[in-house]
Amino acid sequence: MIRLKEENMPILTDSHMHTHFSTDSEAPMEEMIASAIQKGLTNICFTDHQDFDYPDMPDLPEGAFMLDVDAYRKEWNSLRDRYEGEKVSLPDGSTASFHLRFGVECGMQKCCAAKNSQLVSAHPFDFVIASQHLCGGMDAYYPEFHQLYPDTAAKFHQYLEETYENIQAFPNFDSLGHLDYMIRYCTSIGQTYDMKQEEEIIRAILEYLIKKDKALEVNSASYRKGMKEPNPRREVLSIYKEMGGKLLTIGSDAHNPHDIAADFQHLFALLESLDYNEYVIYEKHIPSFMAI
Numbered sequence: 001m002i003r004l005k006e007e008n009m010p011i012l013t014d015s016h017m018h019t020h021f022s023t024d025s026e027a028p029m030e031e032m033i034a035s036a037i038q039k040g041l042t043n044i045c046f047t048d049h050q051d052f053d054y055p056d057m058p059d060l061p062e063g064a065f066m067l068d069v070d071a072y073r074k075e076w077n078s079l080r081d082r083y084e085g086e087k088v089s090l091p092d093g094s095t096a097s098f099h100l101r102f103g104v105e106c107g108m109q110k111c112c113a114a115k116n117s118q119l120v121s122a123h124p125f126d127f128v129i130a131s132q133h134l135c136g137g138m139d140a141y142y143p144e145f146h147q148l149y150p151d152t153a154a155k156f157h158q159y160l161e162e163t164y165e166n167i168q169a170f171p172n173f174d175s176l177g178h179l180d181y182m183i184r185y186c187t188s189i190g191q192t193y194d195m196k197q198e199e200e201i202i203r204a205i206l207e208y209l210i211k212k213d214k215a216l217e218v219n220s221a222s223y224r225k226g227m228k229e230p231n232p233r234r235e236v237l238s239i240y241k242e243m244g245g246k247l248l249t250i251g252s253d254a255h256n257p258h259d260i261a262a263d264f265q266h267l268f269a270l271l272e273s274l275d276y277n278e279y280v281i282y283e284k285h286i287p288s289f290m291a292i
Contacts, residue, residue, distance in 0.1 A: 010091060010264065010265070010268055011250050011261070011264045011267060011268050011279070011290075011292065012040065012041055012042045012043070012090070012096075012290070013041060013042060013043040013044065013045075013250060013279075013281050013290060014036065014041055014043075014044045014045070014250065014251060014252050014254070014260055014261050014264075015043075015044070015045045015047070015101075015103070015127060015129075015175075015217075015249045015250060015251045015281055015282070016045070016047050016105070016129060016177065016217065016219060016249070016250075016251020016252060016253050016254075017032060017044065017045070017046060017047060017251070017252060017253070017254040017255075017260060018046075018047065018048055018049065018105075018253075018254065018255045019032055019046055019048055021046075021048040021067060021068065021071070021072045021075075022048045022049040022065070022067075022255070023049065023060060023061065023064045023065045024049070024065075024255060025048075025255040025256065026256075027254075027255060027256045027257060029046065029075055029076065029079055030079055031257045032044070032046070032254070032257050032260060033079060033083050033100065034257070035257035035258070035260045036098075036260050036261070037083070037086060037088055037098055039260060039261050040088055040089055040090055040091060041088065041098070041260070041261060042088055042090075042096045042097065042098060042099065043098070043099045043100075043101065043281050044099075044100060044101065044260070045100075045101035045102070045103040045126060045127050045281070045282070046072075046076060046100075046101070046102060046103060047103040047104055047105040047127065047129050047251070048067055048072060048104060048105065049065045049067060049104075049105050049107065050065065050066070050067040050069075050104055050105065050106050050107065050116070050119060051064075051065035051066075051106075051107030051133060052066075052107070052109070052112035052115045052116065053109060053111060053112055054107065054133075054134075054139075055134070055137055055138060055139070057139075057142065065107065067104065069104075069119070069122075069123050073102065073123065073124075076100070076102050079100065080100045080102075083098060083100055084097075084098065084099060084100055085097045085098065085099075086098040099283075101126040101127055101281070101282065101283060102124065102125055102126050102127075103125055103126055103127035103128060103129065103282075104119070104120070104123075104125050104127075104128055104129070105128075105129040105131050105177060106119065106120070106128060106129065106130055106131065106170070106173065107131055107132075107133045107134070108130050108131060108132050108133075108162075108163070108166035108167070108169075108170055109134060109137075109166065110162075110165055110166055110169050112170075113166065113169035113170040116130075116170045116172065117170060117172045120172045120173070121172070124284075125285075126282055126283050126284055126285065127174050127175070127249075127281075127282035127283075127285070128172065128173045128174045128175075128285070129173065129174070129175050129176075129177040129217065129249075129251075130166070130167060130170060130173035130175070130176055130177060131176075131177035131178060131181065132159065132162060132163040132166060132177075132181060133181065134162075135149070135155060135158055135159040135162060135182065136148075136149065136155075136158060140155075140159070140181070140182040140184075140185045140186070141185055145185075146185075146186070146191075152186070152191045152192075152193070153193070153194065153197060155182070156180075156182060156183075156186075156193035156198060157193075157197075157198060157201070159181075159182045160180075160193075160198055160201045160202065160205065161201060163176075163179065163205060164201060164204055164205050164208070167205065167208060167209070167214070168208065171212065173214065174214065174215060174249075174282050174285055174287075175214065175215035175216065175217045175247075175249040175282075176205070176209060176214060176215070176216055176217060177217045177219065177251070178217060178219040178221070178222075178231035178232070178253065179202075179205065179216065179217070179231060179232035179236060180193065180231050180232045180233060180236065181231055183222070183227070183231065183233070184221065184222050184225045184227065184231065185225070187225065187226055187227050195233070195235045195236075199239070202236055202239065203239060203243070206236075206239060206240050206243055206245060207243065209245065209247075210240075210243060210244060210245050213247065214247065215247035215248060215249045215280055215282075215287065216232070216237075216240055216245060216247065216248055216249070217231075217248070217249045217250075217251055218230050218231075218232075218237065218248055218249070218250055218251070218267055218271070218279075219231040219251050219252075219253050220250075220251070220252050220253070220262055220263040220264060220266065220267055221252065221253035221254075221259075221262075223262070223263040223266060224259065224262060224263070229266075229270070230266070230267060230270065234270060234274070237270070237271075237274055237276075238274055241274055241275065241276065246278070247280050247287060248271070248276065248278075248279040248280065249279065249280055249281070249282070250264070250267060250279050252264070268292065271292055272292060276292060277291060277292050278290060278291055278292060279292060
């Protein structure tokens with residue numbers, strides 16, 4: 001593993017963002033790059049959605065979250081040739097080179113593990129996020145999910161159990177995305193999970209990540225959903241640290257240029273308070289450490 005030291009610098013990379021190649025974004029790739037450079041980021045990774053067998057929903061087009069990887073790669077190549085190495089102004093007045101990475105966010109379902117593995121093997125991704133968006137075949141984003149699953153404890157436990165099963169079924173990823181994603185859409189209805197009740201399964205997930213040298217993502221999108229901490233929660237990050245976890249990736253989950261690196265100042269402060277001093281970025285699935 002490589003260590004890239006930028007002492008006393010804020011978080012300068014964003015490893016989770018979406019463009020018009022994702023069903024839920026209309027953002028042009030070039031505008032995302034321009035925003036990242038304007039904000040002083042030195043490294044970004046596009047991670048557009050691939051969710052095989054995503055449930056049919058009335059607000060979604062047919063074939064939602066199916067990624068046209070060839071078109072995605074073609075546009076990425078064109079923009080990389082144009083922007084790779086561009087000079088970025090850093091907060092301390094110095095400059096650094098800008099780097100663009102190619103990634104994907106694979107939505108996990110046990111029935112789709114083989115499809116996800118085939119996708120990842122067939123394309124030259126730098127970075128693969130594995131994310132649990134569904135629970136019981138439905139996305140917690142939709143209010144209908146919470147009507148079907150009114151029992152707070154039961155749905156959170158099922159979500160975490162499915163996450164644990166799916167990371168074992170689909171081992172071809174680099175980082176586990178937004179571990180407690182469901183909480184984003186439960187806070188507004190006054191629901192959360194009991195850490196004591198779910199600690200055993202959370203520890204099992206983290207133990208698997210550590211054993212298999214997989215990263216844990218710290219995702220700032222939760223702040224934009226009204227939460228006061230990232231996905232996963234502070235307690236989860238504290239347990240990961242206590243268990244010896246070292247591989248953290250940082251992502252805004254931006255779906256538009258404005259949200260790139262959004263609320264990273266909160267992540268910076270939180271990680272420092274937990275005595276984390278490094279995070280990782282990926283190129284060709286190889287992690288490089290960046291100092292916090």
